Amino acid sequence: MSTEPGPRPPTEVISNLGQATLATPEGPALGAERGDRFGDRIFAGMAGGASILLLVIIVGIGGFLVWKSIPAIRADATNFLTEKTWFPDSTPSVWGIAAVAWGTILSSALAMIMAVPVAVGIALFIAHYAPRRLASPLGYLVDLLAAVPSVVYGLWGLFFLVPQMVGLTTYLADHLGWFPLFNVGADGTTATRTILNASVVLAVMILPIVSAVSREVFLQVPTSHIEGALALGATRWEVMRMAVLPFGRSGVISASMLGLGRALGETVAVALVLSTSYVTSWHILEPGGNTIAANIALQYGFAADTGISALIASGMVLFFITLVVNITARWIIGRRAAFSGAN
16 A cells, blocks of 8 residues: 555645745845945945035136136236237236137147047057957057156157157148148248147157057957957958947047047146247147147246236136037037947
């Protein structure tokens, strides 16, 4: 006779399942969840507080610049936004930021035109073309160049780059003088301490920054995107064009804006390479030109009260230029939405 138990009634099975469920130790899990939520709230509060503090600091800096600029703006006998000369301590006070703002924007724009394509090419080579044994040393070298102080670049530009640029500037003036940028006037003579030389120094300075950030973005491209393009028969360049560059577009824009911020605010390197004059000209081979940051560095030691206030006013203009540039960059990145996968 079999002693095996028969099938249990459904009510007994359900009862046993309910007891097993009730016997499950839920207390520690709920406590851990509460602890995690408490930690999340603390972290969210700290992150939000840091963001608010950052906004307060930015607003405070802007307010300080405006407050300190008012005396010089009131004393100015002209319109400081359109005046080109710089005599804030004279009687009457005559000064303006038109010339230095123009030099800042022109030199930075030329530096971006020269640096960004080369930086993106270097980033693509290190990330997807170079062998790993070569890519790592090149990456370290680019990171090292990004950390070189600006005064070193300025001395290099003054004693090495400027003499070596004489032949190039002469060639540009002789063969491309019909173009406004390279027109040197009726006498046909070129100079050494020009906007072009300052732009080249700025391009060399911002190139490692743009390249380093772009390289890290290109390394984050999903492998499936690259392998899918290769599986469809795409060449290496087509993979870069269809998979890598679209994915990293927002990162490249952010890296470029980071480099532009350094170019706009560079002081020592530009002051060493560029001659001091207050002119607004498209001719980048002629002597002259100045930038806001370089003007502050050169004039601060000789400025009186009104002059210092005028320098602060020019710094205020640079502050708002940088702010507008970054807001525009964020707007472009938001429209492209490359990282979110939107078209």
